[in-house]
Amino acid sequence: MIRRALIGVAAVALLTGCSGDPPAGSPVGEARPGVLRVLAGSELTDMAPVLEEAAKATGVRVEFSYTGTLDGAESVANGTAEQGFDAVWFSSNRYLELLPEAAKRLGRPTKVMSSPVVLGLPASKVRELGWDAKRVGWAEIADAAGQKRFTYGMTDPSTSNSGFSALVGIASALTGSGSALDAAAITSVAPELKDFFSAQTLSAGSSGWLSEAYQRRARGEDPGARVDGLLNYESVLLSVNAANVLPEPLTLVYPNDGVVTADYPLTLLGSAGEDARGSYDRLTAHLRSPDAQRRISEVTGRRPASPEVQLDGRFAVRDLVELPFPGSGAAVDGLVTAYFDQLRRPSRTLYVLDTSGSMEGERIDGLRQAVIGLTGADTTLSGRFSKFHGREQVTLLPFNGAPESPREFTVTTDADLGRIKSAAEGLGARGGTAIYSSLRQGYDVLRAQSAADQDRFTSIVLMTDGENTSGDGFDDFAAFHDGLEPALRGVPVFPVLFGESAADEMGRVASMSGGKVFDARSRTLAEAFKEIRGYQ
Helix, strand or coil: CCCCCCCCCCCCCCCCCCCCCCCCCCCCCCCCEEEEEEEEEEHHHHHHHHHHHHHHHHHCEHHHHECHHHHHHHHHHHHHHHCCCEEEEECHHHHHCCCCHHHHHHHEEEEEEEEEEEEEEEEHHHHHHCCCCCCCHHHHHHHHHHHHCCCEEEECCCHHHHHHHHHHHHHHHHHHHCCCCHHHHHHHCHHHHHHHHEEEEEECCCCHHHHHHHHHHHHHHHCCCCCCEEEEHHHHHHHHHHHHHCCCEECCCCCCCCEEEEEEEEEEEEECHHHHHHHHHHHHHCCCHHHHHHHHHHHHEEEECCCCCCCCCCCCCCCCCECCCCCCCHHHHHHHHHHHHHHHHCCCEEEEECCCCCHHCCCCHHHHHHHHHHHHHHHCHHCCCCCCCCCCCCEEEEEEECCCCCCEEEECHHHHHHHHHHHCCCCCCCCCCCCHHHHHHHHHHHHHHHHHHHCEEEEEEECCCCCCCCCHHHHHHHHHHCCCCCHHHHHEEEEEEECCCHHHHHHHHHHHCCCCCCECCCCCCHHHHHHHHHHH
């Protein structure tokens, strides 16, 4: 019923070799000789040194514009990508190829590198589990997870390919059929999947932020509970070890019954012009050369795509079993929907929303639409899969000069989404701005809700368009937060910068809670709210 499907990293726009930061996914300029305009996933920022060297060797400069893969897939499918880009480059084309309108617009792909999704655990935990002297399969891993013998973090499979690959991998392996997943196969292994996901205690919208949050918790710098391990790209786990930032390095666990691997195909669009095609040919020939392949592996921790380049000693397991990917969009949707509505611990999300007088007009309209979009009104590809999901507990806490009464909902049917929509439509703007008194009341709401049901992913979204003018100040809130019980102190707050928000204070609120700031000052609130969904 409720939730989005699959891959991607919600991203900040960045250009390699260009100045300025346009909105994510926006075209990077007119076609020019010697320039390849690429719509890409943000994890490819680590390719910058390699691409700088490639530009010197080939004369081809890559101009990146980063976007989430769902938004990127939609732009390919509806043809808008063809208006400003020559190629796309995501961790996988598998989802694009399941969309008929997108698949027909893709030209030649060139696989540049690869990275499987595997489990990383501290060496001591691996020894405790008895996995230090043997390879284990997903069934044994799921059994240990169900017994809470370890906990882990994983990205949201509807926004990040690493999370989706992990979900596909374990579901495919547990069915044991060797064929692509379908609805019946997913249902048959639902109990084992539920056991496995009961041990997930950390979620994120991107592999990079997940890794950073895990590191902070491991070092005791984050108020959230410590997490034993990570399900993430092999390259990310190797990079964490190489940085020597953990109290204990991670041991990579490669399930012996298979993995799902990202193969990073740089893919020419069918609409690309002759100059772009020539640039693409020169660039991909260089990137597939032995020297460049070794350089890519050295810089990114990913495996070379060329079979003539040998793996170095970092890659403990050489011959990996590749598990089948779902064969239809319906199977993808079914798997991700089951994850949120049945398998994963449900969410509890509290929205502390500024409805002060400064929000009057377009701003309050934008806030209404941002919340309404999450009830199913946003019919874009990313919007359709950003709805509040099944079993989710949603609370709206509007505030102006003081907090208003919280409005609590639990999503079990579409009628519940309709009630949230009605509440959002009724938001009005008036009065002052009591940010911290309202945020403080939000914790009282969560305390009462948690007393009745503790086993949920819990987060707070704080949206304000200005500075605090009423009630508690920031220092009062900081002292209050320091005194919270550990479970509430570790609830991440996701402030949304909007209008004249006090960016420094919002950053400090995010930092003290283990959250993340989302900037809506140069985009719509709806876009920011959708991005946050990957972290809830």
